[in-house]
Amino acid sequence: MGELNQPMSTKKLMYWIGLFIFGGMLLASIIDSSLYLEKYSAAKLWEFRVFTFGSAVVYYGLVFLMNRKR
Secondary structure: OHHHHOOOOHHHHHHHHHHHHHHHHHHHHHHOHHHHHHHOOHHHHHHHHHHHHHHHHHHHHHHHHHHOOO
16 A cells, blocks of 8 residues: 555656557547548648657657656
């Protein structure tokens, strides 16, 4: 029961925030893909997904570098 009172580490919190933001963006692009295809094109949809994935890689890389041990 003592484990519930321990604060969450900053590293774990940053990973969860990134998962929430970037996972939500990718999930929204999958759910609303028919809207993107009708309004724009398949190329724009893939451009958004690649941009989201690239942003996630940069974000997680920065979180990793910020929290590494010296």
